[in-house]
Amino acid sequence: MKGNQSTTHEAVKDFFSMDEKELAKYGVIKSEKECNPDHGRIENRQYYLCTNLSWLENKDEWPGLKAVAMAREERTVNGKTSTDVRFFLTSLDNIELVKKSIRLHWGIENRLHWCLDMTFNEDYKRHRKDHSPENMTVMRRLALNILRQAEKPENKKQDSLSKRTIWFRENRQFRQTVLRLL
Known part of the structure; x- marks a missing residue:
């Protein structure tokens, strides 16, 4: 694990907390909003990708790093909305590939971890x-x-x-x- 991993996380988190106009100055690419109403819930997802890493101090500690990404997901279930924001360091510099990779990751979560919990009650x-x-x-x-x-x-x-x-x-x-x- 990298020594400055938490520092990097905080820097990325702070970067993406800027308003849309400031992010645009760094060339941040924003995906179209995706809406998936399924299984009694509504999920909205939006992805952001920044390949201009001039603001990231310790980028040299991450070999192959080409971009930072953020995924923002809003989920509404029974009228209650929750928001989840995740950050990624990536060697990908294409937003469509980043979106696909993030979704594939959750496919693994759903296919394996959910099955383990439902089949073997693993969470307990x-x-x-x-x-x-x-x-x-x-x-x-x-x-x-x-x-x-x-x-x-x-x-x-x-x-x-x-x-x-x-x-x-x-x-x-x-x-x-x-x-x-x-």
Whole structure:
């Protein structure tokens, strides 16, 4: 981890706190606002990219750094709006590629971490001693991947990873199918 990582974070955060006119002086590119109404919520996203890094003091400590980016997301659920702002140091200098990369990152979050939580209740696990948290995470990921590969029992119509964990516990034939994949 870089020694001045928190300093860099603060500098980037301060930079993007300038008003739109000031940001324009540095050539900041702003994406069109994206609106995604889905799953009972409304999400608005906007991305900013600055390739002019003359203001960033310790940029030489980040090899390959070409730009800084910011993603601002507003989410409205049941009439309540929350805002999330994230900052990125990137070797990308194209706003469309930056947007795609940020969205892909959240795809990983949704595909893996959400599945781990829904399937294995991972957020409520309390393994804290020594290497236990890392070891259990590896085991749950392994189990998740094996469950994904297993064919569902013929007599089952609904299929989800949570259902597969139940089938594994209750259905001897499915358990043998899963164990053969090891």
